[in-house]
Amino acid sequence: MTHSNSTTTLILGATSAMAEHSARLLATDGDALFLAARNPEDLAPMAEDLKVRGASAVTILPAFDALKPDTFADIINQAAPFDRVLIAHGSLPDQEDCQDSLSKIKQELQINFQSTVDLCTLCAEKFIDQGSGTLAVISSVAGLRGRQSNYIYGAAKGGLNTFLQGLRNRLQTKGIRVITLLPGFVDTPMTADIKKGPLFISAEQAGICIHKAITKSKSDIVYVPSFWRFIMWIIRSIPEPIFKRLKL
Numbered sequence: 001m002t003h004s005n006s007t008t009t010l011i012l013g014a015t016s017a018m019a020e021h022s023a024r025l026l027a028t029d030g031d032a033l034f035l036a037a038r039n040p041e042d043l044a045p046m047a048e049d050l051k052v053r054g055a056s057a058v059t060i061l062p063a064f065d066a067l068k069p070d071t072f073a074d075i076i077n078q079a080a081p082f083d084r085v086l087i088a089h090g091s092l093p094d095q096e097d098c099q100d101s102l103s104k105i106k107q108e109l110q111i112n113f114q115s116t117v118d119l120c121t122l123c124a125e126k127f128i129d130q131g132s133g134t135l136a137v138i139s140s141v142a143g144l145r146g147r148q149s150n151y152i153y154g155a156a157k158g159g160l161n162t163f164l165q166g167l168r169n170r171l172q173t174k175g176i177r178v179i180t181l182l183p184g185f186v187d188t189p190m191t192a193d194i195k196k197g198p199l200f201i202s203a204e205q206a207g208i209c210i211h212k213a214i215t216k217s218k219s220d221i222v223y224v225p226s227f228w229r230f231i232m233w234i235i236r237s238i239p240e241p242i243f244k245r246l247k248l
């Protein structure tokens with residue numbers, strides 16, 4: 001289905017709290033939205049809400065499960081042509097569960113790294129054919145330095161950051177934007193069990209940052225919110241011999 005007079009945005013992992021708040025603002029802009037998530041039936045109330053907010057069209061796609069890579073091409077083909085894609089899905093595993101189980105590590109790397117690499121590669125092909133497009137991916141500041149408390153998740157997001165950097169490098173002459181979104185702490189179902197401190201922002205605030213990054217900003221790498229650039233600059237400047245002793 002094409003929506004010729006409005007910008008069309010595909011959202012993968014659309015039930016994510018951050019994705020939903022971003023989608024609300026895209027709807028207000030009048031975007032046509034394609035939504036994909038593990039349980040498409042969960043998207044029905046969101047789709048109705050987005051129409052009321054001003055989306056020019058909302059289409060719910062067949063189930064998108066990051067653990068089922070054979071379905072990715074079909075999901076993307078059903079949405080094409082689209083102008084933008086926001087990839088939002090992810091899981092925050094328990095580090096101790098992960099480090100003792102090769103199958104758990106493999107699963108988490110599939111959800112947080114490999115599936116997104118596959119999806120970006122498929123979307124990039126579409127954008128190259130179209131001669132334009134914006135690819136925005138929610139990664140994490142956790143990918144910027146390995147810590148004992150979450151280095152499987154961090155490794156997946158770190159790999160993703162490097163992948164996106166290379167893809168951006170390759171596509172920058174072809175009119176295609178690749179945006180790496182780096183949230184810090186956001187109050188969403190993913191962080192429900194984590195004690196909230198002053199560095200937390202709401203999913204709504206994150207949605208505002210993400211919407212701005214996609215629609216207005218020219219930045220390639222966007223911290224959500226921007227103060228994380230400074231925090232991560234400090235964390236990344238700690239020499240490794242000192243950092244490895246910190247219980248972070």
Ligand SMILES: NC(=O)c1ccc[n+]([C@@H]2O[C@H](COP(=O)([O-])OP(=O)(O)OC[C@H]3O[C@@H](n4cnc5c(N)ncnc54)[C@H](OP(=O)(O)O)[C@@H]3O)[C@@H](O)[C@H]2O)c1
Binds near residue numbers: 188
């Ligand atoms: N919250 C934070 O503090 C934080 C910080 C940095 C980065 N991030 C990243 O932000 C992104 C959005 O997360 P969120 O904070 O908005 O959390 P969230 O509301 O819990 O959303 C997580 C999303 O991932 C989806 N998902 C999980 N496993 C999946 C699978 N196998 N296949 C397809 N979808 C799957 C969930 O789908 P269901 O609805 O089906 O469960 C849900 O839509 C993630 O990439 C996360 O890593 C979050």
